[in-house]
Amino acid sequence: MSFTSVTYIVFLVALTVLYYVIPKRCQWMLLLAASYVFYCCGGVKTVVYLLFTTLTVYAAGLLLGRLNAQRRSLPDGADKARLQEAIKRRKKAVVAAACLLNFGMLYTLKYWDFTAQLLGRALNRSLPSLGLLMPLGVSFFVFQSIGYVIDVYRGKQEPQRNVAKFALFTSFFPQIIQGPISRYNQLAPQLYAERTLDYDKLRDGIQLILWGFFKKLLIAERAGVVANTVFDNAGQYPGSILAAGTLAYCIQLYCDFSGGIDITRGTAQMLGIEMTENFRRPLFARSLTDFWRRWHITLGGWMRDYVFYPLSLSKPFARLGRWSRGHIKGKAGKILATSLATFIVYLLIGIWHGSSLKYIFFGFYNGIIITVSLLMEARFVGWRSRLHMTDDSRGWNLVRIARTCVIVFIGRYITRAPRLLTGLGMLWRTVTDFQPSALVSGSLLGLGIGVMDYVIVICAVLVLVLVEYAQERGVHIRQWLAERPAGVQFIAALVPLLLLLFCTGGDYVPAQFIYAQF
Amino acid sequence: MEKLIQILTECCPGIDFANETALIDDGLIESLDIVTIVSELMDAFGVDITVDDLTPENFNSAESMWDMIQRLK
Structure with a gap:
């Protein structure tokens, strides 16, 4: 069931009405039922993977909760430290088992065929590919569930003892397709809360959905035809x-x-639930690091808390850090270990996106740029001060934004092309055989969309950039709109609605969301 | 405390560590800074800071970092 289908709108309206009508203690059960109905609409066979993750992670949470309680209740005495250590070892074993089972499943589903292909080529023999059906949103629900396990391991989260309630956390339908990757303490209490209808939240939710349709149906669908x-x-x-x-x-x-x-x-807002932000105007990022803080924020946050910190503070990295501080002069010595951990994180982010050499290359590309910019930071500061530029300088910030856009733009050649070499070849031809005259010779009109479509895309992108610029400057658009006269609010709601009604459809069949495949 | 402020200022110049109380909440220091600060603190004060100690409450101000160091000693 696509978010942009009429079926989804009917499903959502019916669910919202039912949610606020039924007894409040049953609301979370309705959400669970709706989530599984939604998931099964995408394929009944793959629901087994969602159930596997739910049950293994639920069991791991319970075991960890029991071990945490045992650790807390240890009596003072000579044996306390030894017993604490033994419990810690068992907790680590539980986390390792949960990770192994779930990341193992993810690896088998998403990466095994690719590994078999690569290994087969290296060994000069054919290895069997599994050709398994990719479950919807598998990377999202696995990562979200493992985050929960680690939080319980660290004692930051009490385990959920009700398996049905836990199943709702892993399957909550709005986020199952493409995230965000929520944290248990942020999302779960909201899912189980009893709610009465809040008109402001309902209105905000509808506005946000319309804004999403505006981006997806008016812009992404048309731009996608050109890109394809x-x-x-x-x-x-x-x-x-x-x-x-x-x-x-x-x-x-x-x-x-x-x-x-x-x-x-x-x-989620229509149902009274606030989900975490996943984007913060990445167009205005001033560096690649800043871009990744604004793009797919929840994946970056997951990697920071569950990979970067543990890796950076692990014993081998601490030893490397001590060695580099003693043997390499200046800032490079101080941040070598951190830079290596950063590099590994970006490599993992690249691999997270898919099983192809292009994603590994994409990870290297991001990792190398960020690591080099970390190591060169002091030199950049020196150059900037010689040019009398400060961090607040408008011109300098424009240069930084443009530089980030170019870096991201180059990376997209790699991720969109069907193969790594095709992407690199396209990039090479862009530099060596640009032929700017092709842009005005009418070639653009042969890319699948007409003049009117280009006008719609350009106008819609301008609106998007203006809105994001205002938000970047601290303007709360929806709050600002809510304070305007009723007529202005009516027009603000009517214009996008009319645009959506009259400028979508036609020859375009709304495609699946790109991130749903990850 | 003076030694701590000096270390923090060396790691992240330009931040008023003596008075800031929302270093994490206001985004003044980020993950890379935190890891750099942690490794400096472990060397300077001989404490073992683990990933469990990486909470905003422990790093929001120089004072909270000082309290954490005292606790871990």
Whole structure:
């Protein structure tokens, strides 16, 4: 059931009405039933993987909770330290088992065929590929569940003892397709709370869903046609058209993913649930690090808390840090271990996106740029001060934003192209065979969409950039709108509705969300 | 405490560590800074800071970091 289908709107309206009508103590049960209905609409066979994760992680949580209680109740005495250590070892074994089972499942589903292909080539023999059906949102629900296990292990979270309630946390339907990757303490209490209808939240939710439709249906769908035409026939076009196709893909990806998240968060808001933000205007990022703090925020946060911190503070990294501080002069010595951990995290983020060499390359690309910029930071500061530029300088910040856009733009050649070498070849042709005249010779009109579509995309992107610029400057658009006269509010709601009604449909069939495949 | 402020200022110049009380909440220091600070503190004060200690409450101000160090000693 796609977020952009009429079926989904009917499903959501019916669910919302029912949610506020039924006895409050049954509300979470209704959400659980709705979540499984939603999931099964995407394929009944793959629900077994969701159940596997739910049950293994639920059991791990219970075991960890029991061990945490044992550890707390140890009596003072000579044996306390030894017993604490023994319990800690058992807790580690439980976490390791949960990770092994779930990441093992994820690996088998998502990466085994790719590994078999690579190994087969290396060993010069064919290894069997499994060709398993990819469950919807598998990376999202596995990561979210493992986050819960680690939180219980660390004693930051009490385990959930009701298996049905826990099942709701792993399967909550708005987020199952493409996140955000929520934390248990942030989401779960809201899912189980008893609620009465809050008109402000309902209105906010509907507005956010409309904004998501605006991004997905008006912009992403059209930009996607251009991107698909260019990338599917890359050999036919000069560099300038390849660049235009990649730009279209950048626009498509942002509007598709953030639009989908807006629909997710809007849906939850209608049910009185506030979900965490996953985007914070990445267009205005001033560095690649800043970009990753603004793009897919919950994946970055997950990696920071469950990979980067444990890795950076692990004994081998602490030893490496001590060694580098003693043997390498200056800042490089101080941050070598941290930089290595950062590099590993970005490599993992790349691999998270899929089983292909291009994603590994994408991870390297991000990791290398961020690591080098960390190591060179002092030098950059020196150059900047010689040019009399400060962090507050408007010109300097514009340069930084443009620089980040270019770095991200180059990365998209790699991730969108069907293969790594195709992406690199397209990039090479953009530099060596640009042919700017192709941009005005009418070639753009042969990319699958007409003049009117280009006008719609350009106008809609301008609106999007203006809204995000205002938000970047601290303006709360929805609050600002709520304070305007009723007529202005009516027009603000009517214009996007009319645009959605009259400018969508036609030859376009709304596609699946791009991040749903991850 | 003076030694702590000096270390913090060396790790993240330009932040008023003596008076700031929302270093994490206001985004003044981030994950990379925290790891750099932690490794400096472990060396300077001989304490073992683990990932469990990495909470905003422990790093929001120089004072809270000082309290954490005293606890871990």
